[in-house]
Amino acid sequence: METDLQLESTVWVGSKIYRAVLTGWQFNWTELDKKNRDKKTISVPVAEVVGVEEGRVEILPQKLIDDTDKVFTVFYVKRSSTGSSYGLLWTLGRTQFSVPSRVLRDQWTKHLRAALKTHSPVRPNRLLVFINPYGGKKKGRKIYHSLVAPLFELAGISCHVIVTERANQARDHLLKKDLTGFDGVVCVGGDGMFSEILHGLIGQTQQEAGLCENDLTVTLQPCPRHIGIIPAGSTDCVCYATVGVIDPVTSALHIIIGDSQPLDVCSVHQASGLVRYSVSLLGYGFYGDVLAESEKHRWMGPLRYDYSGTMMYLSNRSYAGIVQYLPADPLLSSPRDRTRCLSGCSVCSRSTERLFPHSSDAGSLYSSHYNQFSSDLEGEWVTVEGRFRCVSLTCMSSSCPKSPLGLSPSAHLADGTGDLILVWDTHPLGFLKFLYRHTSTEDQFDLPFVEVHRVKAVRFSLPPGKEEEEYEEIGGLSGGMDEEERGYIETVSRSGSQQHLADRGPGREMTNLQKTGNPFLCGLCCSKAPAVSVWNCDGEILPSIEILSRVHGQLVRLYARGIEDGAAVHCSEDIERGCTLQI
Ligand SMILES: Nc1ncnc2c1ncn2[C@@H]1O[C@H](COP(=O)(O)OP(=O)(O)OP(=O)(O)O)[C@@H](O)[C@H]1O
Ligand SMILES: CCCCCCCCCCCCC/C=C/[C@@H](O)[C@H](CO)NC(C)=O
Numbered sequence: 001m002e003t004d005l006q007l008e009s010t011v012w013v014g015s016k017i018y019r020a021v022l023t024g025w026q027f028n029w030t031e032l033d034k035k036n037r038d039k040k041t042i043s044v045p046v047a048e049v050v051g052v053e054e055g056r057v058e059i060l061p062q063k064l065i066d067d068t069d070k071v072f073t074v075f076y077v078k079r080s081s082t083g084s085s086y087g088l089l090w091t092l093g094r095t096q097f098s099v100p101s102r103v104l105r106d107q108w109t110k111h112l113r114a115a116l117k118t119h120s121p122v123r124p125n126r127l128l129v130f131i132n133p134y135g136g137k138k139k140g141r142k143i144y145h146s147l148v149a150p151l152f153e154l155a156g157i158s159c160h161v162i163v164t165e166r167a168n169q170a171r172d173h174l175l176k177k178d179l180t181g182f183d184g185v186v187c188v189g190g191d192g193m194f195s196e197i198l199h200g201l202i203g204q205t206q207q208e209a210g211l212c213e214n215d216l217t218v219t220l221q222p223c224p225r226h227i228g229i230i231p232a233g234s235t236d237c238v239c240y241a242t243v244g245v246i247d248p249v250t251s252a253l254h255i256i257i258g259d260s261q262p263l264d265v266c267s268v269h270q271a272s273g274l275v276r277y278s279v280s281l282l283g284y285g286f287y288g289d290v291l292a293e294s295e296k297h298r299w300m301g302p303l304r305y306d307y308s309g310t311m312m313y314l315s316n317r318s319y320a321g322i323v324q325y326l327p328a329d330p331l332l333s334s335p336r337d338r339t340r341c342l343s344g345c346s347v348c349s350r351s352t353e354r355l356f357p358h359s360s361d362a363g364s365l366y367s368s369h370y371n372q373f374s375s376d377l378e379g380e381w382v383t384v385e386g387r388f389r390c391v392s393l394t395c396m397s398s399s400c401p402k403s404p405l406g407l408s409p410s411a412h413l414a415d416g417t418g419d420l421i422l423v424w425d426t427h428p429l430g431f432l433k434f435l436y437r438h439t440s441t442e443d444q445f446d447l448p449f450v451e452v453h454r455v456k457a458v459r460f461s462l463p464p465g466k467e468e469e470e471y472e473e474i475g476g477l478s479g480g481m482d483e484e485e486r487g488y489i490e491t492v493s494r495s496g497s498q499q500h501l502a503d504r505g506p507g508r509e510m511t512n513l514q515k516t517g518n519p520f521l522c523g524l525c526c527s528k529a530p531a532v533s534v535w536n537c538d539g540e541i542l543p544s545i546e547i548l549s550r551v552h553g554q555l556v557r558l559y560a561r562g563i564e565d566g567a568a569v570h571c572s573e574d575i576e577r578g579c580t581l582q583i
């Protein structure tokens with residue numbers, strides 16, 4: 001039977017007989033018993049078909065084609081559980097169908113390809129790919145060429161690949177080069193590499209729109225190009241929090257089928273203008289100290305965070321500060337409501353309507369949202385002052401393998417708000433309890449010294465008499481910054497300096513860091529704790545301590561769909577149970 005986008009026929013998979021049906025948006029095949037009765041059905045949404053090829057075709061580990069003229073091969077997304085409660089692994093499913101004639105084979109391939117064009121979301125045709133060869137365990141190139149490139153080729157996506165030779169090359173490329181013709185930008189690397197792409201694309205979009213990123217009050221223009229993340233870094237927090245697993249094949253499949261996940265972004269400003277953007281963690285105190293310490297141990301690879309975390313915990317620091325925040329509407333959601341932002345999240349969908357009221361389709365919102373002065377910074381600011389173990393702001397849950405539910409388990413990816421977590425100074429065991437709860441399902445906010453607030457903006461300043469210029473700047477620590485930026489942020493010390501005695505050996509040249517007398521040189525052996533910490537902004541150290549940050553709702557879009565609820569979606573193991581399945 002054949003209509004425009006519909007087709008039905010008998011097919012064979014191996015020696016078993018099936019009835020295959022294409023109904024436009026769904027492709028399924030049902031095993032038949034000897035009496036032609038239905039046994040079990042396998043069903044694949046057309047939107048999740050990756051490619052259709054004539055003959056018996058294999059893609060991984062390498063492409064093999066046996067052009068049998070009565071066979072066609074369908075590749076599609078297949079899900080399996082990871083064993084953890086959230087996130088599903090996607091693999092490439094492949095089924096070879098035999099039919100009685102070449103004519104029928106050609107009908108199937110033609111109809112499936114036509115259905116793909118009609119019933120699939122917008123898939124990328126051309127991608128710009130940046131590979132950081134030094135990220136994480138330095139496997140970025142291998143991951144891309146062996147696992148990802150064959151899938152892109154199967155899906156007919158053409159790629160321009162750039163293996164970076166220096167930090168910030170990807171960001172600079174995006175800011176300077178014409179991106180016409182590219183549907184999206186893919187980064188193969190970690191959170192630092194993602195951050196480069198984020199800065200490049202946001203900056204490029206504002207340049208084109210004629211908007212000033214330094215102006216805190218401007219409503220920034222959402223980026224029209226999607227970002228794809230192939231995880232190959234140390235933490236891969238953005239990938240984990242938006243896909244639910246760290247797996248290059250899963251991420252490549254989300255890119256291929258053109259999934260779209262909007263993401264909130266915080267802009268961070270100092271008096272003179274924009275400092276950086278953040279999506280996962282803007283953290284002062286413990287997380288700033290851990291990052292600063294870890295930069296000294298880059299040679300340890302991803303383990304440097306564990307080592308530095310232990311060192312900074314043992315050094316038992318707290319910092320004075322004034323935190324001001326602008327609460328988000330408490331009627332919309334709460335960071336303590338024990339919900340999770342999952343794929344198809346209703347809080348985020350309602351936020352799209354609120355954030356872009358003139359657009360029925362978030363994909364075509366770009367012109368309506370242009371160059372408007374924002375009301376986001378209006379409202380009643382709340383002020384708190386005291387000593388904190390850490391002050392953290394995150395636009396999303398920031399879940400990662402170390403903390404599977406994240407810094408703020410009920411935060412939303414795209415609701416236009418961030419969660420501000422204040423951990424007041426407390427005894428070491430209390431703080432350990434707080435940290436430990438990040439690794440379990442116990443509520444880390446249910447502690448007397450912890451507060452969490454859903455916010456639209458946050459300001460941080462030092463108490464009077466401890467103004468920022470009295471303290472050292474941390475220029476030498478900023479791993480990802482180039483010479484120009486370093487020159488900009490290094491300032492001359494006006495206060496007395498503290499130096500790590502052990503690092504002053506004869507014949508050892510003093511580093512930039514040592515010359516500045518940075519307090520982080522002194523981890524444990526010096527008795528006086530530093531008076532100020534630094535800000536960890538998605539893995540980069542900020543040059544300023546006094547900052548103002550605001551959340552820009554849904555400023556970028558990723559090739560992702562949020563975390564799929566493992567309990568709600570059938571996995572491929574269920575096939576054996578003989579029921580109708582969506583794979
Ligand atoms: N070719 C290169 N040489 C040196 N640094 C690079 C290069 N390409 C990118 N970078 C920088 O490397 C930094 C870390 O990269 P990436 O995020 O991929 O790996 P990572 O191991 O997860 O690091 P981190 O955990 O610090 O983010 C990024 O900030 C990026 O700017
Ligand atoms: C006693 C056990 C202590 C375990 C403490 C676990 C706490 C883990 C919380 C991790 C949150 C990570 C948030 C993401 C930050 C990224 O932006 C950044 C860049 O990759 N990563 C880091 C480590 O700064």
Ligand SMILES: [Ca+2]
Pocket residue numbers: 264394395396411412413414415416417418
């Ligand atoms: Ca958010």
